[in-house]
Amino acid sequence: MDPKGEISEIRERALSEIASAQDEEEIESLRIAYLGREGRLTMILRSIGGLPENRRAEVGKEANAAKKAIEDALKDAQEALAQQPRKPSLDVTAPGVPVNLGTRHPLRLVLDEVLDIFVAMGYSIAEGPEVEEEWYNFTGLNIPEDHPARDMQDSYYVGQDLVLRSQTSPIQLRYMQTHAPRLPVRIVGPGRTYRRDTEDPSHSPVFHQCEALLVDKGVHMGNLRGTLTEFARRLFGDAVNVRFRPSYFPFTEPSAEVDVTCTNCWERGCSTCGGQGFMEILGAGMVHPRVLENGGYSPDDVSGFAFGMGIERLAMIKFGISDLRSLYRNDLRFLRQFGGRLR
Ligand code: DAH
Secondary structure, three states, rough: OOHHHHHHHHHEEEEHHHHOOOOOHHHHHHHHHHOOOHHHHHHHHHHHHHHOOOHHHHHHHHHHHHHHHHHHHHHHHHHHHHHHHOOOOOOOOOOOOOOOOEOOOHHHHHHHHHHHHHHOOOOOOOOOOOOEEEEHHHHHHHOOOOOHHHHHHHOOEOOOOEEEEEOHHHHHHHHHHHHHHOOOOEEEEEEEOOOOOOEOOOOEEEEEEEEEEEEEEEOOOHHHHHHHEEEEEHHHOOOEEEEEEEEEOOOOEEEEEEEEEOOOOOOEEEEEEEOOEEEEEEEEEEHHHHHHOOOOOOOOOOOOEEEEEEEEHHHHHHHOOOOOOHHHOOOOEEEEHHEEEEE
């Protein structure tokens, strides 16, 4: 192509590209593309020396004029850009994007309430491992290897002497061992527990418990009864009563199963409570002397009570949930019903 034709084409193209440049960066890259060391016009200017002598002046004049025009256009574009008000990065008048606030899970709500009640009574919160040594989960709690009570808690063994804890009771031993001989021992121990149960409306292989342990001089069953009555009334309302039924746990003697007034029929008997008028909420008892010893305390000097409750069960009673599995299905329509609003 004739160098003059090429120059005028470059010039036109450059001017139109510069005219539509949006920002500094684009302007700078156009400057490089046309006038930089390897720019299109620069190459032309450099090649002028190779033209026949009679054309040099004419083409050179044209090229310099094009260069000047492009430089001016770049300068103008830059100035125009500087005049423009900066685009705001945030339009404060635009309608907001709603934030999807979560709700606390019903299990968390109940557990928090339980813990608050005991903390208000002077208890501390203690925890323990979910992968637990067999000794803490069974043997140390007075459940020896061949004892049939082990069968009641069909467990997941995850290695030699290691088990996914089937109850939160091992927290009792771990706490006593690290705190003996200090008195009083006064703890609640919440946590996740595991049993080889098949899912059904009242069972899940993974569930939650909260343990409680109190050890001091002269603790007796009346203290246990008073504590549980107070606890039940704070959780379910002042109108409920507590009922003890004799039971058996290897780590307590005597042992009791503890029921609370059925809040559906108020002790008249209904289908929810199986006609009993009461609902079972937890197991309890006076700490077995062997367990105190295993924890490093002398049963001659001190005594204690303990109890353990299932959090799922409490949530079901408190919120009237009939199938435990709905607690794990992550259906927000279900989970949002219980007022666990986060703020
Ligand atoms: N660990 C028992 C269970 O899972 C519940 C229990 C009963 C805990 C009596 C206790 C207790 O501390 O004293 O069935």
